[in-house]
Amino acid sequence: MGNRFEFTVVLPPDENIFAEHVIDLAVAEVSRIERLLTTYDEKSQTNQVNNAAGEHAVAVDHEVFKLIERSLRISILTQGAFDISYGSLDKKLWNFDKTMTSLPDPETARKVVRLINFRNIILDAENTTVMLKEKGMRIGFGGIGKGYAAERAKKVMQDAGIKNGIVNAAGDLTTWGFQPDGKPWTIGIAHPDASHQPFSVLEISNAAVATSGNYEKFVMIGGKKYSHTIDPKTGLPVSGIKSVTIVSTNAEIADAMATPIMVMGIKVGLDLINQMSQIACIIIDDHDRLYTSKNIKLT
Numbered sequence: 001m002g003n004r005f006e007f008t009v010v011l012p013p014d015e016n017i018f019a020e021h022v023i024d025l026a027v028a029e030v031s032r033i034e035r036l037l038t039t040y041d042e043k044s045q046t047n048q049v050n051n052a053a054g055e056h057a058v059a060v061d062h063e064v065f066k067l068i069e070r071s072l073r074i075s076i077l078t079q080g081a082f083d084i085s086y087g088s089l090d091k092k093l094w095n096f097d098k099t100m101t102s103l104p105d106p107e108t109a110r111k112v113v114r115l116i117n118f119r120n121i122i123l124d125a126e127n128t129t130v131m132l133k134e135k136g137m138r139i140g141f142g143g144i145g146k147g148y149a150a151e152r153a154k155k156v157m158q159d160a161g162i163k164n165g166i167v168n169a170a171g172d173l174t175t176w177g178f179q180p181d182g183k184p185w186t187i188g189i190a191h192p193d194a195s196h197q198p199f200s201v202l203e204i205s206n207a208a209v210a211t212s213g214n215y216e217k218f219v220m221i222g223g224k225k226y227s228h229t230i231d232p233k234t235g236l237p238v239s240g241i242k243s244v245t246i247v248s249t250n251a252e253i254a255d256a257m258a259t260p261i262m263v264m265g266i267k268v269g270l271d272l273i274n275q276m277s278q279i280a281c282i283i284i285d286d287h288d289r290l291y292t293s294k295n296i297k298l299t
Contacts, residue, residue, distance in 0.1 A: 003146055003170035005030055009157060010164035010180050022160045026153040026167065033149045036064055037141045039087065046139060050087065054135025057124060065128045068121065071144055074256050075118035078272070081260035083232045087138030088115035100219045103226070109235030116232045147210060147255025150174045154251075167251070172210040172258075174251035192242035192284050199284065208251035212258035213243030225286060231263050238263050245282040246273075247296065253279065266291055 007023045038044045042051075045060045052058050060068075071084045089112065104112070120133035132139065141148070146169040153167045154174050164177025166185060175185045184205040188198030192213050202209065214227030219237075226237035244261045248254040257279065261269035266283055273281040273293045280296035 005149075005153070005170070006166075006168040007153065007157070008166040008168070009162045010177065011162070022157050022162055025156050025160060029153050029156045030149045033145070033152055036061065037067075037145050039138070039140055046141065049130045049132060050138045053132035053137040057122070057127075057129035057131035059127065059129050062128055065123065065125075065130065067141070067144070067148060068130055068139070069123060069125075070252070071141075071256070072118055072121060072123070074144075074253075074260070078257075078260040078264065080118060080232060081263040082143060082256055083116055083118045084139045084141060084143065085116050085118055085121060085132070085137055086143070086230070086232055087140035088136060089113065089230060089235075100221075102221060103236060106234070106236065111235075113230075113232055113235035143259050144252060144256040146170060146172050147174075147208070147251035147253070150208070150251040150255075169251070169255075172208075172251060172255050174208040175204055176206050178205055189245050189282060190243070193288075200282070200290075202247065204247065206249065208248050208254045209245060210248075210251065210254035210258045211243055211245040212262055214241070214262075227262070229259055229262050240286055241266065242284045242286055242288070244269070247280040247282075249278050257281075 007026050009019050009022055011019045035041065035044060037046050039046055041047065045064050049058045049060065068084065074082045115134055115137045120137060121139065122131040122133055150167040150169040150172060151174055154176060157165055158176065166173055166175045171190065179185060184203040187202045187204055187209055189200045189202065190211060191199040212229065214225060214229065218225050218227045224239060226239050229238050230236065231238050241262050244258050246254040246257045261281060264272065266285060269283065270281060270291060270293055273279055281293040282296065283291040285291070
């Protein structure tokens with residue numbers, strides 16, 4: 001899926017062959033999901049929907065339909081800060097490399113994002129079809145696909161009998177059970193200025209963690225840091241936050257909520273998280289100040 005997945009299972013040493021078999025099942029499941037959701041294969045269901053934009057509806061698997069349906073619910077919850085129709089974005093304006101020395105003017109940015117509108121994704125539950133209302137619209141699952149794949153891989157391994165493990169999808173991970181010593185899993189929150197070092201540590205079990213940050217891809221313009229995260233309403237990069245970490249019971253939700261909280265900002269983002277159950281948030285701003293939702297304890 002363009003990301004490194006790591007699978008961890010806890011079993012006795014004499015069950016190594018079984019452990020490898022179960023991990024092979026998880027790898028196969030992630031590969032299956034990739035074939036459904038990728039935009040790099042013209043035959044994928046995602047591209048079939050994109051290619052028919054503005055013309056006709058496309059029948060998709062029930063699994064893909066339900067993922068889109070859940071995505072639209074998150075779009076409503078975040079007032080459009082999460083939007084899978086971001087695939088319509090013209091990335092030529094935001095290359096985030098050394099050649100980028102200025103932001104697009106606001107008018108140009110607004111024109112480019114005009115096709116980003118989750119309300120123009122039309123679902124027909126009876127026929128499990130998806131239609132993009134405007135020609136040129138495109139959907140993509142970069143903001144939720146890793147988390148969904150991680151949860152699916154976890155389920156495959158649990159169904160095979162694995163009671164303790166981790167699926168790590170490039171830093172977005174889901175855990176269940178415990179370490180071999182019976183203790184919860186210890187998860188490090190990456191330091192936004194040194195991603196290989198932990199900023200803080202969480203002890204979790206049967207929980208998922210996802211982080212979105214500006215520390216890997218950004219530009220400095222006029223002495224201000226702009227991340228590669230684009231606000232779908234303005235078409236301009238967000239600023240002010242280095243990283244957002246979401247802790248939830250489900251990796252799909254954690255993955256999908258991390259980026260929109262960056263877009264919404266500290267106050268609005270935390271207000272939203274504090275109104276939700278079974279979800280917590282850690283925010284680090286551009287000045288290394290730490291903000292957390294009410295229901296989280298860091299060590």
